[in-house]
Amino acid sequence: MNSGSARVGDASDLAAVDESLIDAAMALSPEERLRQNDRMIRTVLLVKEGWAAMKAEQDGRER
Amino acid sequence: MAESADLTTLLERLLATDIEFVLVGGLAAVVQGAPITTFDVDIVHRRTTENVDRLLAFLAAVSARYRNRPGPPLPPSRSALLGPGHSLFVTDLGPLDALGAIEGGADYDQLVLVSRTVIIAGRSLRILPLETIVALKRNSTDPKDKLRLPVLEAALRHQNRDS
Numbered sequence: 391m392n393s394g395s396a397r398v399g400d401a402s403d404l405a406a407v408d409e410s411l412i413d414a415a416m417a418l419s420p421e422e423r424l425r426q427n428d429r430m431i432r433t434v435l436l437v438k439e440g441w442a443a444m445k446a447e448q449d450g451r452e453r
Numbered sequence: 454m455a456e457s458a459d460l461t462t463l464l465e466r467l468l469a470t471d472i473e474f475v476l477v478g479g480l481a482a483v484v485q486g487a488p489i490t491t492f493d494v495d496i497v498h499r500r501t502t503e504n505v506d507r508l509l510a511f512l513a514a515v516s517a518r519y520r521n522r523p524g525p526p527l528p529p530s531r532s533a534l535l536g537p538g539h540s541l542f543v544t545d546l547g548p549l550d551a552l553g554a555i556e557g558g559a560d561y562d563q564l565v566l567v568s569r570t571v572i573i574a575g576r577s578l579r580i581l582p583l584e585t586i587v588a589l590k591r592n593s594t595d596p597k598d599k600l601r602l603p604v605l606e607a608a609l610r611h612q613n614r615d616s
Contacts, residue, residue, distance in 0.1 A: 407607040411488040416611055420484045420571045420578075424461040427483045430490040431458045431547075 458547030460494050466515065466546070468576040472507045473499040475564045477555060479601075481580040484571060487608040489601055493548035498534070499561040500553055505534045508551065515544035556589050583609045 415423060460480060467474070476484070479491025498508055509529055518526035520543040529551075533540050537553035537560065554560040568579040587605050590598045 407603050408488075409607065409611075412486065412604075412608050412611050415488040415608070416486040416615065418486070421461070421573055423483050423486060424464065424480070424573070427480070427490055428459060428461050431460070431492055434490065434492075435458075 458492065460491075460547050463494055463515070463544065463546035463549060464578070465574045465576075467494075467496070467511065468573060468578055470507060470511050472511060473504050473561065473565075474508075475561060475568045475579045475581055477552065477564070477581045477586070478550070482583060482586050482605055482608070484573075484578070484580055485583045485608065486612065487583065487605050489604055493550055495550045495552060497552045497555055497559075497561050497564055499565075500535055500537075502535070505531060508534060512542065512544070512549075512551075515546055515549075517542040517544045517549065519543075520548060556592065583612055 415426075418426065464476070464480070474496040476495070477497055478493075478495030479489060480494055482489060483491055498504060509531060512529045517529050519529075520541050529540060529542065534551060534553070537558065539553070540551045542549045542551065555564070564581060565579060567582060567585055569582045570577050570579055572578070583605065587602070587609050590602050590605060593599070
């Protein structure tokens with residue numbers, strides 16, 4: 391979640407933090423921050439499921 | 454990891470009990486405005502017999518069983534929860550880690566003294582302050598902690614600037 395508009399290129403960019411994401415999170419209430427975390431989890435799980443399904447299909451075709 | 458997670462509800466249901474605990478780890482940082490995503494609830498619970506019995510009742514209500522263990526589901530152990538070790542559960546609402554103590558042996562009695570209180574669902578939630586979380590992560594050798602540290606430090610700077 392700490393990528394966004396952060397620069398990409400040299401090694402120092404590994405520590406770059408998108409300050410606008412922090413501003414956005416700070417503007418939320420603690421409860422809203424918790425719900426946003428839940429939404430992110432659901433999104434990550436959805437992507438993981440999609441990736442696993444794609445891999446399974448790909449492996450099946452290669453056999 | 455659980456197939457689904459509703460950590461907000463898990464936390465709200467914990468708060469609806471009389472269990473004494475301090476929220477630590479990633480979710481404590483999230484509550485304080487760190488823009489990270491965390492996949493479990495980490496608590497340090499008070500290790501009195503009465504509190505552990507309340508925690509056990511709660512764990513039974515959310516079907517907690519140890520995670521990352523082979524074999525049939527193993528229910529929570531009272532003796533483990535009374536000790537300083539880490540009990541890592543999966544529940545119907547997502548993963549929950551009940552920690553007897555964290556880095557440096559800090560237990561509930563020590564952490565509650567430095568904890569901060571926020572209101573969640575109309576109830577008081579004790580959380581580890583961001584500055585303490587950052588201090589702990591600075592000493593961590595876990596690669597995940599090292600990756601998150603710049604974000605946590607930036608969030609702490611924002612918190613200090615805004616207060």
